[in-house]
Amino acid sequence: MTETALSFELPANLAVEKFIAKLSKKTVIELALQQYSLKTFYDSFDWRLYNANLICEFNQSKNGSSLSLISSLNGKVITSTELDDVPAFASEFKDNVMANKLAMLLEVRALLPLTTVDLQIYKINILNREQKTVARLMIEQYDQLKTRLSIQAIKGYDKAYIRLSALLQDEFSLKTAEKGLLIRALKRQGRKPNDYSSKLNLKLTPEMTAAEAVRVIYKTLLKTIKLNEQGTIEDIDSEFLHDFRVAVRKTRSALSQIKAIFPDEHNAYYKEYFAWLGTITGLTRDMDVYLLSFDDYKASLPESMREDLNPLHEFLLFKQAHAQKELANHLKSKKYLTTLHDWELYLKRFIEKEDLQKNTHISIKELADSRIWKVYQQVLNDGAAINEDSPAELLHDLRKTCKKLRYLMEFFQSLYPPEKIKTLIKALKGFQEVLGNFQDYEVQEISLKQFSEEMMQQGTPSNTFLAMGVLVQGLEERRGKARHDFTGRFNDFKVPLNQKVFKFLFAHKSKGE
Amino acid sequence: MKVIATYNIKGGVGKTSTAVNLAYLAAHHGYQTLVWDLDPQGASSYYFRIKPKVKGGSKGLIAGKRELDGLIKGTDFDNLDLLPADFSFRNLDLVLDERKKPTQRLQKLLKPLADEYDFIFLDCPPNITLLSEAVFEASDILLSPLIPTTLSLRTLEQLKRFIKDNKLKHLELIPFFSMADRRKKMHREIIEHLSEEHPDVLATVIPYASDIEQMGIKRMPLAAYSKKGRSIEAYDALWQEILRRI
Numbered sequence: 001m002t003e004t005a006l007s008f009e010l011p012a013n014l015a016v017e018k019f020i021a022k023l024s025k026k027t028v029i030e031l032a033l034q035q036y037s038l039k040t041f042y043d044s045f046d047w048r049l050y051n052a053n054l055i056c057e058f059n060q061s062k063n064g065s066s067l068s069l070i071s072s073l074n075g076k077v078i079t080s081t082e083l084d085d086v087p088a089f090a091s092e093f094k095d096n097v098m099a100n101k102l103a104m105l106l107e108v109r110a111l112l113p114l115t116t117v118d119l120q121i122y123k124i125n126i127l128n129r130e131q132k133t134v135a136r137l138m139i140e141q142y143d144q145l146k147t148r149l150s151i152q153a154i155k156g157y158d159k160a161y162i163r164l165s166a167l168l169q170d171e172f173s174l175k176t177a178e179k180g181l182l183i184r185a186l187k188r189q190g191r192k193p194n195d196y197s198s199k200l201n202l203k204l205t206p207e208m209t210a211a212e213a214v215r216v217i218y219k220t221l222l223k224t225i226k227l228n229e230q231g232t233i234e235d236i237d238s239e240f241l242h243d244f245r246v247a248v249r250k251t252r253s254a255l256s257q258i259k260a261i262f263p264d265e266h267n268a269y270y271k272e273y274f275a276w277l278g279t280i281t282g283l284t285r286d287m288d289v290y291l292l293s294f295d296d297y298k299a300s301l302p303e304s305m306r307e308d309l310n311p312l313h314e315f316l317l318f319k320q321a322h323a324q325k326e327l328a329n330h331l332k333s334k335k336y337l338t339t340l341h342d343w344e345l346y347l348k349r350f351i352e353k354e355d356l357q358k359n360t361h362i363s364i365k366e367l368a369d370s371r372i373w374k375v376y377q378q379v380l381n382d383g384a385a386i387n388e389d390s391p392a393e394l395l396h397d398l399r400k401t402c403k404k405l406r407y408l409m410e411f412f413q414s415l416y417p418p419e420k421i422k423t424l425i426k427a428l429k430g431f432q433e434v435l436g437n438f439q440d441y442e443v444q445e446i447s448l449k450q451f452s453e454e455m456m457q458q459g460t461p462s463n464t465f466l467a468m469g470v471l472v473q474g475l476e477e478r479r480g481k482a483r484h485d486f487t488g489r490f491n492d493f494k495v496p497l498n499q500k501v502f503k504f505l506f507a508h509k510s511k512g513e
Numbered sequence: 514m515k516v517i518a519t520y521n522i523k524g525g526v527g528k529t530s531t532a533v534n535l536a537y538l539a540a541h542h543g544y545q546t547l548v549w550d551l552d553p554q555g556a557s558s559y560y561f562r563i564k565p566k567v568k569g570g571s572k573g574l575i576a577g578k579r580e581l582d583g584l585i586k587g588t589d590f591d592n593l594d595l596l597p598a599d600f601s602f603r604n605l606d607l608v609l610d611e612r613k614k615p616t617q618r619l620q621k622l623l624k625p626l627a628d629e630y631d632f633i634f635l636d637c638p639p640n641i642t643l644l645s646e647a648v649f650e651a652s653d654i655l656l657s658p659l660i661p662t663t664l665s666l667r668t669l670e671q672l673k674r675f676i677k678d679n680k681l682k683h684l685e686l687i688p689f690f691s692m693a694d695r696r697k698k699m700h701r702e703i704i705e706h707l708s709e710e711h712p713d714v715l716a717t718v719i720p721y722a723s724d725i726e727q728m729g730i731k732r733m734p735l736a737a738y739s740k741k742g743r744s745i746e747a748y749d750a751l752w753q754e755i756l757r758r759i
Contacts, residue, residue, distance in 0.1 A: 130564070130732075131562060131732075132561070132562035132589065154586075155594055156587055156594075157586065157587065
């Protein structure tokens with residue numbers, strides 16, 4: 001059993017062969033293996049493995065190829081599996097341990113290659129008098145990166161390990177390697193870990209003018225849109241489109257909520273554009289959601305009916321592929337590309353021109369306080385007006401208002417004490433869930449009915465419609481439950497403590513609204 | 514964690530080569546595996562080139578002064594560790610006898626290793642002693658190699674009676690033929706005869722072969738120096754048969 005610990009770097013002027021020859025004069029060694037290998041690092045687009053302290057590497061050599069998950073904290077191999085090609089999704093792995101581990105971390109995200117390095121590997125055994133291996137040395141020689149040595153201790157032979165690391169440090173004057181190989185290999189490409197996150201991490205300061213601050217918000221959202229564009233077109237996984245759409249929706253929400261920064265006609269022009277982007281991406285996202293929910297749909301049916309639902313899956317796949325193709329064409333269209341480019345330029349020029357609108361020069365804190373306070377009041381009033389008999393529309397409107405509030409709080413989060421605002425966002429999120437479910441179940445019921453009409457014309461077996469009927473019934477029940485839960489969840493949200501914190505954070509400085 | 518003891522009342526029946534070769538196969542298939550060399554002669558320690566020495570000797574070990582984990586040595590093979598023998602193990606019986614509940618002692622010492630290992634092989638010295646009784650308590654499987662002679666039949670029956678008399682219900686006895694020489698008529702006849710009377714004897718027979726004997730010169734498990742051959746296939750088949758049984 002081996003455990004990795006120390007890593008060293010070989011100075012550029014010391015060739016590996018020479019090092020091995022010198023080492024053999026100091027201690028008894030045996031070259032166990034020497035081979036050429038290709039190492040490709042993998043992670044999801046949003047660095048889920050890296051953030052879980054895992055390095056995922058695919059090693060290919062003439063002896064075969066394997067994918068390993070390695071702890072970035074201690075270098076230990078968590079799990080490894082032999083395979084020829086790396087599948088995109090966790091569920092496609094044959095090895096159960098690997099599949100489960102990846103599924104837990106990646107969820108719906110695909111594994112993507114990050115960077116590849118080619119290297120010469122030397123495995124050296126350090127032997128004692130009995131010719132027993134008491135420590136191992138692995139040398140990895142790269143083309144453009146420094147050669148790396150790592151010592152693997154063998155259980156029960158601590159002294160040999162200490163002796164070897166002392167030898168490398170004292171006799172060979174080797175320096176311990178600081179950064180991991182992945183980081184160094186990425187740096188060569190001008191990249192670094194976590195260069196994408198789906199979380200909106202805005203750093204605003206209270207002194208910023210509203211114009212400066214909204215520019216930061218719009219630019220950050222634009223960056224997210226652009227970063228997800230290619231993955232959306234290629235349909236690598238469903239999260240690209242999801243993140244793309246969220247950034248579009250947030251931009252649109254900001255344009256309608258943070259007024260009097262841009263001239264009205266400009267505001268309206270771009271609002272229309274982002275609304276269009278929402279529309280052209282909607283159908284694909286809907287299909288993605290149905291496909292992602294399919295296993296749940298199936299599980300909600302009596303066991304004897306589950307297989308009858310399969311034609312719906314085929315239907316959804318077909319529809320998704322069709323919608324995706326149209327979406328990809330839209331994202332390559334002149335309208336999409338030129339307007340997005342105009343928007344980018346507009347954000348750049350706008351500040352330079354110092355276009356004077358009413359809110360341009362007020363501080364962002366002042367604007368944020370007043371907007372959040374106002375929308376919060378609206379949520380409280382609209383929520384209070386809903387009783388057991390209120391029509392669904394009122395809940396849908398409230399859902400939209402809550403979303404507005406949520407986006408505002410997320411945009412301006414960095415202006416407030418983190419713990420306090422996080423508590424409020426969490427409370428709001430909990431309330432939004434019940435409203436979201438209520439809406440989603442209804443939309444799904446309507447869609448399923450529409451799908452069944454389309455499928456009817458394709459000669460789908462009647463048992464499938466029976467199963468879909470049971471599905472719709474189940475959704476109806478769930479919707480009823482969400483409707484029933486509304487009052488309780490609204491009461492949770494408006495507890496005096498939350499109201500107090502809302503008032504403390506946003507009300508005291510708001511003027512006139 | 515499954516504890517497998519390779520044991521026979523009689524000596525020289527291939528207990529150590531069974532423990533070493535099966536442990537190697539288990540480790541090779543990805544199971545975290547430990548061999549505990551309980552025989553003062555230290556044959557399995559020798560096969561792994563590990564010095565047969567335990568700090569504190571049998572007294573310290575049985576007293577539990579040191580965690581077993583700290584005495585374990587990594588072998589040259591992935592997933593495979595060894596707890597070496599010590600010459601003082603010749604006194605293990607006496608040391609055990611001084612303890613309260615001596616037969617439960619090994620089980621207690623092994624308990625902390627349950628999370629770390631999938632399989633623990635106990636390579637035991639022969640005879641029925643206090644140590645072997647402690648081994649029976651601690652083990653899930655008693656893997657017993659038999660040389661196809663009339664004497665083996667006797668020792669197998671003795672062992673069965675002992676297990677029955679001592680109500681060792683948790684313990685599964687798995688006998689199999691070892692060091693079988695196909696050229697000897699008596700070996701062939703006994704294998705046939707005994708298999709009829711004792712259907713619990715495994716179908717796989719480990720042959721008497723020179724490549725197994727070479728282990729002493731190569732000082733490593735058979736599969737580590739020989740890639741194919743009748744003996745390798747036999748150990749593979751034996752391991753698969755045991756896995757199916759447990």
